Amino acid sequence: MTFLSSGQKGLDAAVAQVFEDSHHAFGLRHIMEELKGELRKGPWSQQIREGIIEDFTRAAQACSIEDFNISIESIRNISSEAADWIIARKPEYWSDAIFRVCRYDHFSSNIVDAFNNWIPTKKEGSIVLMIDSLRMKIMEVIESRREACKVWPGPLTPTMEYKVEEEMLKARKMTVLCSSDTVFEVRCNAIFVVNLANWECTCRRWQLSGLPCMHAVVVFNRTGRSFYDYCSKFFRIESYQLTYSGTIFPIPDMDTVDFECWGKFNSASQATYIR
Incomplete structure (x- = not known):
């Protein structure tokens, strides 16, 4: 299992300790935004800053250590401080060339952004209703993707x-x-x-x-x-279809949910039953 995080302090050690056989990757977008903030503090023009960002992206997507080093050296020729800052962000967690397992050449954070936009914090009055709202949204997504892939010619997506x-x-x-x-x-x-x-x-x-x-x-x-x-x-399309082949079953009217039972689930010692 591979965990993806923003690289906050302590997470690298915590994930390795709790999930010994897992892997931990840092999201590229978070590091890139931090890097942009650091570069704005320097004397460089917008064009030079954009060049450093491009080199950083190439370093992250490099397939070999040699290509990674070339991109880092290109940054170092402009600013050794910027290069040192990037290396200090532990490239073994975000560079394809060094990361120990496969990232499938994918760096998107779309799923995180979509999920954050789904959370109806202003509309729902309780965690139960919030979860139910998310459940309905996921049901809609599964159905739309299940229908979309029926017309794909294949064999790949x-x-x-x-x-x-x-x-x-x-x-x-x-x-x-x-x-x-x-x-x-x-x-x-x-x-x-x-x-x-x-x-x-x-x-x-x-x-x-x-x-x-x-x-x-x-x-x-x-x-x-x-x-x-x-x-x-x-x-392959077969794998895509299998991903969305599961069923999320309907739930009766939320007005019938026994909230007293949910309250009894607050701690492990009290979680003796739930309907």
Whole structure:
């Protein structure tokens, strides 16, 4: 299990202590907003500040330690203080190149923003009614997404199909040398090794995103293999449908809820029953 947080003080140690086999990632947006605030204190122009932010984003999305270091050094050439500030924010929690498990190439905080907007704090008078309001909202989302995916052509979700097209466009001007039935050398601006048996490329994009990189694509084209046979199962429409296949059952009129029983649930010692 991977926990995502804003990186507040103490959370890194607390998560590791309570959930020993889990992983902990920091949300990129929170660090980026902090960095923007720090840069506004300095003497740099807006253009230079934007350049530092772009380098920081490249460092976060870098697939290798080498690419991460290049981005950090680019920042250090402008400001060693800014580079030191970024390194102090523990890149092992937010950089693809260093994070120990896969982030699936995804940095969005949309789900957090959407959930915060759902919470009807001004309309509902109790926690029970608030939870019920959230339940109804989730039911609506599940139903709308369950219906939407019925017309998708597949085999991948539309977002992933778009990324497939991008990788195929990048793979046009590359040379492939065959080492074995499963190992290939791909030459472009550099040399990369693609291992089909292990679903790996030395660029590490395939391993990190779950979607074959452009170097793997050119190998597929050379060998007549299907791109879709080497994608993470989580990107397939079948997995999307399974995600929203569960049922949230209706609840009777909330006026009939026994609030006295809810009150008895305030502490573990008193939680002897609940209807």
